[in-house]
Amino acid sequence: MKLLMHTCCAPCSVYCIDSLRSEGIEPTVYWYNPNIHPYMEYKARRDCLKEYTQSIGVQAIFEEEYGLDEFCKNVIRNLKTRCTDYCYRVRLEQTAKYAKEHGFDTITTTLFVSPYQKHEELKQIAEEIAKKYELNFLYRDFRVGFREGQAKARELGLYMQKYCGCIFSEEMRYYNRNPIQASNTNGYEIQKEPRMQVKKIENKEDYIDLLLEADPSKDMIHKYLNDSDVYALKKEDELISIAVILHIDRKTLELKNIVTKENYRNKGYAKTLLKSLCGNYKQKYDRMLVGTTENNIPFYVKQGFDKYEKTIKNFFIDNYKEEIKDGELTCTDLIYYSKDLKKK
Numbered sequence: 001m002k003l004l005m006h007t008c009c010a011p012c013s014v015y016c017i018d019s020l021r022s023e024g025i026e027p028t029v030y031w032y033n034p035n036i037h038p039y040m041e042y043k044a045r046r047d048c049l050k051e052y053t054q055s056i057g058v059q060a061i062f063e064e065e066y067g068l069d070e071f072c073k074n075v076i077r078n079l080k081t082r083c084t085d086y087c088y089r090v091r092l093e094q095t096a097k098y099a100k101e102h103g104f105d106t107i108t109t110t111l112f113v114s115p116y117q118k119h120e121e122l123k124q125i126a127e128e129i130a131k132k133y134e135l136n137f138l139y140r141d142f143r144v145g146f147r148e149g150q151a152k153a154r155e156l157g158l159y160m161q162k163y164c165g166c167i168f169s170e171e172m173r174y175y176n177r178n179p180i181q182a183s184n185t186n187g188y189e190i191q192k193e194p195r196m197q198v199k200k201i202e203n204k205e206d207y208i209d210l211l212l213e214a215d216p217s218k219d220m221i222h223k224y225l226n227d228s229d230v231y232a233l234k235k236e237d238e239l240i241s242i243a244v245i246l247h248i249d250r251k252t253l254e255l256k257n258i259v260t261k262e263n264y265r266n267k268g269y270a271k272t273l274l275k276s277l278c279g280n281y282k283q284k285y286d287r288m289l290v291g292t293t294e295n296n297i298p299f300y301v302k303q304g305f306d307k308y309e310k311t312i313k314n315f316f317i318d319n320y321k322e323e324i325k326d327g328e329l330t331c332t333d334l335i336y337y338s339k340d341l342k343k344k
Contacts, residue, residue: 003027003138004102006095006109007060008036008165009045010052010158015149016110016142017058025138028104029053029060032094034067035087036165042066048159063094071166079168083118087166088125096133106136113142113149115308115337116164116298120329143308196240198276201230207242214259217320224256233273240264241273251286274303282341291315291334295326300337309336 003020005027007013013029020027031049036042046062053060074090075082092109099107107130111117123139130137142149153160163169201207204225211221224246233241241264244257260270278288289309290300293316315334316324324331 001025001106001136001138002104003106003108004030004061004095004099004104006030006032006091006107006111007049008033008091008110009161010049011150011153011160012110012113013049013052014153014156014158015145016113016140017056018149018152019140019142019145027058027108029058030063030095030098031060032063032065032091032098033165034065034090035071037068037071037167039066039068041161041165044159045161052156052158061098063098075166075168082166082168084121084125088118088122089129092126092129096129096135099135100133104135106138108138108140110142112140113146115143115146115301115306118294118329119143119297120294147307196233196235196272198273198280199232199234201232201242204228204230207232210239210242210259210261211244211257213262214257216322216324220319221257228256231273231277233269233276241269243270243273243277245277245281245288248289252289253281253285253287254289254291271299271303278304278339278341285341287341288339289336290338291336293326293329293331294333294335295329297335297337300339303339304343305337305339307338307340309338311335 003025005013005016005020007016007029017027017029029049031046033042033045036045050060050062071086074086078085088111092107095107095109099105107126109122109126111122112119119141126137126139150160207230208218208221211225212218215221225244228244228246231243231245232239233243239261241258241260243255246254246256248254255274258270258274281288288305290305291312292300312334314332316331
């Protein structure tokens with residue numbers, strides 16, 4: 001196998017390279033990332049990768065193309081799909097083209113290490129492009145080593161970026177940040193939001209219709225609802241969001257359901273409720289689990305659920321009578337992450 005591995009940055013490459021080498025596979029690193037902006041950020045990531053690959057003896061190829069103009073022209077019409085429509089495709093297309101022209105027979109990418117990426121869509125695009133160029137596509141779910149790789153990168157003093165890459169992801173770093181603090185599990189006001197309260201719900205069945213918007217099976221909801229605590233985020237007595245928390249053992253909780261009323265969505269309220277509950281429960285519990293779909297992983301990672309636990313294969317196929325869709329993605333596997341509630 002002669003493997004060309006598209007590489008987005010040094011920290012993400014750490015676990016990928018170590019993992020592949022443990023299998024006896026020696027990758028060639030390929031830098032092509034015209035989606036990274038501004039230029040000093042682009043330069044910092046590129047230069048760090050150059051130094052790191054030299055230090056560990058990995059061959060690396062660098063395409064020097066800072067593509068801000070071309071990026072903006074291609075994504076401005078539909079910013080919401082920029083990752084799949086442009087960022088994934090343009091980088092993997094160039095990787096495959098270079099591989100074909102220079103004697104490589106297999107491609108992959110370090111993007112598979114990041115829980116922030118749209119994993120299944122990325123995989124589908126990589127398979128499609130590899131087939132187009134008559135190459136093999138090497139798939140590895142590197143997410144299992146995300147934290148390990150990031151920890152090693154910090155120990156090595158590598159440059160650690162604060163956002164995915166493009167100017168729009170940089171903007172999202174500062175969007176919808178609402179400091180909160182919780183005090184007890186029965187009901188409390190949120191600091192700096194005096195009109196907002198978190199209330200523990202007793203009449204759980206009254207909220208089934210809203211819970212069904214996040215989990216479309218009454219049978220599945222009833223499997224966990226009676227044994228769980230249900231909390232509502234309210235603003236001047238108007239319901240905004242609800243969350244269902246199941247107590248697994250003396251130290252572990254699981255977030256089973258969280259949903260916001262349609263007219264309040266995409267305004268940070270689910271984040272507010274979840275952060276509040278985590279702050280409240282950390283006095284008695286060590287960690288919180290969440291089982292989620294591919295599309296929702298970035299949301300939970302941003303809330304501190306950064307440790308990959310396990311994947312239950314075909315969960316949605318085996319447990320739901322009808323096909324479950326999350327946006328355009330057909331749900332198959334249930335992916336578990338956890339949050340360390342004691343971590344500051």
